Amino acid sequence: MNKKQYSRRKFISVLSASSAALTIPAVVSAGPHLKASAAKLAVSGGAPVRTQPWPHWPNMIVDDNMIANITATTKSGAWSRISNPVNGTVATFEKKYAELTGAKYCVGTGSGTQALGVCVDALNIQPGDEIITSSYTDFGTISAILAARALPIFADLDYRSYQIDPAAVAQKITPNTKAIMPVHIMGSACNMDAIMAVANKHNIPVIEDACQANFAKYKGRQLGTIGQLGCFSFQGSKQIAAGEGGAVIGNDDMLMDKVYTVQNHGTNKKGQNTTIGQKMRMNEFEGSIILSQLDKALERFEKRNENANYLSSKIKKIPGLTPQFQYEGSNSSGYYLYAFTYDKKFFNNADRQVFLKALNAEGIPASGYIKGMQHDLWATNILELGNYKKNYTKQQIKLFKDSLVLPSCDRVTETVVVISAGAILLGTKADMDDIINALEKIYNNRNSLS
């Protein structure tokens, strides 16, 4: 990697220097009670804001109904979806999930990565083709592209929202671009109007990676239903959790038929082998555990949004903390993670790690998210593979390498703080107040951070 070209730290230090003239209030009070606000930080030996443990996701949603459903599936002996293709748990889940999302069709898969990979194959994307996506994502997004030996081309982010920037997408389009894969990171919407405008202008299909974004809406439509295809994950940490599991939704009859065929090792609904595909089927146990959650999933989604809105209304009043920007028209989020940007200039220049250590000591589980440069390493490795050497021109490899220069993504990587939202955002208002009080306490004691 060309060091001159890829100087991430330099970029960030320039950013910091450019906003040197700051007004930093001495003490803030955005929280309602503030009993702990001026006390000594827990990290320095003071009493933590919270000692009560947080509930665990997904343990907290295990109930008798779920156990009875799984037992029933076990006893039925119909463990594969093909044993009960019409009324089985997977077939029933597919019908219900299509209804819940507002899509015409849904096809279950074994994971979100598989869902994305099935879409890539169903769109006939081949070695030599390019897919524009975000590097600020789970590895599954990129893995689905690489599995088809296609080339991921990264577009930089809007640093406020952590989402792919439509203008950057437009710049990366070439005659080899065969899909755009926006990732609704944290569960919140990308700027979909602008992304669809770029895609439609060039007649390129959009595969929405909505793996973190169940039920979130953008301008009245659920994420996953705006592009040609939308993908979801039901991995164990997700808002609907099955250990592993995924789904593709879409409205186009022929394309969704192809999606089914591809995930069924190339065998269509009539039992004919019509295309190439791996076996990526959801099984009946996964279907059963997902179905057991669907009734309450929307209620939980709404509770998370209510709590997230409350948190954001308070956190934005604390200098140096900025909740993830939501685009106009995105009035709800899947809230896989609740995220905000940390600006150390307002915290006595304490590094994010120091801030996180203090926040954790106050009893609030928070962390950074996607690690910087993670894609750089493996992306460089894949170029050494025969397939990539053989199928891509020098020009394409240059485009790919240039697409690893992502100043906004680097800035996001270094400054974002996330709180896992699955269980925590289902808490009470008092639980949310603990988070706000801890953040305020750290701000008000920032001079003791080092």
Ligand SMILES: Cc1ncc(COP(=O)(O)O)c(C=O)c1O
């Ligand atoms: C944004 C995003 N894309 C893709 C995936 C892959 O999904 P799975 O883990 O179910 O394969 C995930 C899962 O974490 C994700 O968060």
